[in-house]
Amino acid sequence: MDSLVSIIVPVYNAEKYLKRCVDSILKQDYPGFELILVDDGSTDGSAQICDAYAAQDTRIRVFHQENAGVSAARNLALDMAKGEYIQFLDSDDWVAPEATRLLVGSLERYDCDMVISDFYRVSGERLAQKGDIEEEKVLSRQEFAACMIENPADFYYGVLWNKLYRRRIIEEHKIRMDTEISWCEDFLFNLEYIRHAASFYALKVPIYYYLKRKGSLVSQGMSISNTVRMKINIFEYYNGFYKDVYDQEDYADIRFQVYSFFFAAAKDGGVPWVLLPGSKKLGEERKKICREEIEGGGAAIRKHRMNRIFEYQLELTAKKNSLSSDDALILCALEECGPFTGPKRLAQVTELSQRRVYMSLQRLAHKKLVEEKKLPEDAGEKPSVKEGEKREKGKGKVSAFSLRPEAAKVCRDFRHLNEDLEKICFAGFTEEEKEQYVKLEQKFDENLVRFMIREIPETAPQQDEPSVFHQVTSV
Numbered sequence: 001m002d003s004l005v006s007i008i009v010p011v012y013n014a015e016k017y018l019k020r021c022v023d024s025i026l027k028q029d030y031p032g033f034e035l036i037l038v039d040d041g042s043t044d045g046s047a048q049i050c051d052a053y054a055a056q057d058t059r060i061r062v063f064h065q066e067n068a069g070v071s072a073a074r075n076l077a078l079d080m081a082k083g084e085y086i087q088f089l090d091s092d093d094w095v096a097p098e099a100t101r102l103l104v105g106s107l108e109r110y111d112c113d114m115v116i117s118d119f120y121r122v123s124g125e126r127l128a129q130k131g132d133i134e135e136e137k138v139l140s141r142q143e144f145a146a147c148m149i150e151n152p153a154d155f156y157y158g159v160l161w162n163k164l165y166r167r168r169i170i171e172e173h174k175i176r177m178d179t180e181i182s183w184c185e186d187f188l189f190n191l192e193y194i195r196h197a198a199s200f201y202a203l204k205v206p207i208y209y210y211l212k213r214k215g216s217l218v219s220q221g222m223s224i225s226n227t228v229r230m231k232i233n234i235f236e237y238y239n240g241f242y243k244d245v246y247d248q249e250d251y252a253d254i255r256f257q258v259y260s261f262f263f264a265a266a267k268d269g270g271v272p273w274v275l276l277p278g279s280k281k282l283g284e285e286r287k288k289i290c291r292e293e294i295e296g297g298g299a300a301i302r303k304h305r306m307n308r309i310f311e312y313q314l315e316l317t318a319k320k321n322s323l324s325s326d327d328a329l330i331l332c333a334l335e336e337c338g339p340f341t342g343p344k345r346l347a348q349v350t351e352l353s354q355r356r357v358y359m360s361l362q363r364l365a366h367k368k369l370v371e372e373k374k375l376p377e378d379a380g381e382k383p384s385v386k387e388g389e390k391r392e393k394g395k396g397k398v399s400a401f402s403l404r405p406e407a408a409k410v411c412r413d414f415r416h417l418n419e420d421l422e423k424i425c426f427a428g429f430t431e432e433e434k435e436q437y438v439k440l441e442q443k444f445d446e447n448l449v450r451f452m453i454r455e456i457p458e459t460a461p462q463q464d465e466p467s468v469f470h471q472v473t474s475v
Helices: 018-026 046-056 070-080 099-109 141-150 167-172 185-196 224-245 248-263 299-320 325-337 343-350 354-366 385-393 405-425 431-453 468-473
Strands: 005-011 033-040 060-065 085-088 114-117 119-123 126-130 138-140 163-166 199-203 208-211 370-376 397-403
Touching: 005 018, 005 046, 005 070, 005 099, 018 033, 018 046, 033 046, 033 070, 046 060, 060 070, 085 099, 085 167, 099 114, 099 163, 099 199, 099 405, 138 141, 141 185, 141 199, 141 224, 163 167, 167 185, 185 224, 299 325, 299 405, 325 343, 325 354, 325 370, 325 397, 325 405, 343 354, 343 397, 354 370, 397 405
Parallel strands: 005 033, 005 085, 033 060, 114 199, 119 208
Antiparallel strands: 085 163, 114 163, 119 126, 138 199, 370 397
16 A cells, blocks of 8 residues: 655645646655645635635645745644654645655665755746656765755755655654744754654656746845845754764764855855756646557557557656666666667667667767677577678677666666556555466566467468457457
8 A cells, every 4th residue: 555645735826826736746656645735824816726626626635824934834734743754835836646656666665764866947837857866776865964964055955856765764853934023934854754764765857847947045135134144044953953963073074065154155056047957948848648659459559548548657767867868778677688689679668669669779889788608699689781790800709788787776776667657557546456466467468479370380270160359350
């Protein structure tokens, strides 16, 4: 059974953006969540929108309070939350359909206390991926603090909405937002949580769309006097945090880095778009799947449907590992086909042209993810004429490829991909139904293999004994 996630959204005069935010949550492919909307005394139509959603979906709970600020709204939601995990959104932002599933899957798979993910920074019709920790891995508290000290005022660490938290830790240590401050309060919440968390996982998939708007705190800035006064108060806590995380001798080594926080400005990755590498037009960051494309029955539609869900999941694995879709597909095929597989076999399995397979293998070899080995011709696949000419010069040797040890992390992600696909396909199945399906699928696959490799009979079948092909196609 899926663990319950409490998704918290404070709402204040967000009428223009609220529906997009809530709809993105309701479209999550992770079913086990409750959505807590806290209307903080909105004066536009936000309260009515919240109530209308709650009337339509029992997973949504709405609370109304007099205007007391975003921290008070989040605290009220934390008091009311029932989930095992806590996820936050801002009402003018939105999330990818796989956001909650990837957050929960990472936290449970690596048994950590916090997941922190990359996000998209959206400005107008353009977006770009934003992150900080380069390697996707599990970090100890001290390792995470060491990463954070390099960019102490970065949104990646300071905000709530690109993270997943364990509610047990929040409640055991009575962690809440400080309602007395109006700047950096989410960062203080994170620092207090990190004090009591043991391990952290950096997810290199952007799952959150942060909308850069005029009039936001980051856009308009604050007066110098207010900034200095707040930073002095917050710095005391920040400095104390690092004294707790590091012993006295190690703290002495990083003291000047800790003090750099006082001079740091809040950063969300904002630079002019012409200078921003990797920026894309909003909507082009993921391949979309529309209902009309995958609806229907029959062998062709079923094949297309499975291909699309596999491609959709594979794209996430490619993003996590900074690979192209072709390269991720070739690595996946190599892992499943076994060591020293030839390009022709890879082209058959992936349905890519041999030219694309060769280009992908060259890129992967350059990244030291695959290795090439020359095998005797009778140990490999039959060559085409053009390939045969090359092989003749190579004295009867053929090229075959295998995964290098450096590809282990990507292969681990492929196994996770298969686990996620299985969860998607078996959602709503009982264990008995699942076991029965697996047995029937094995028999189904055996029938297909038996049919496809059966030799053509030397004599045509009698009229009263229809061929196997006719029996199958007439069903």
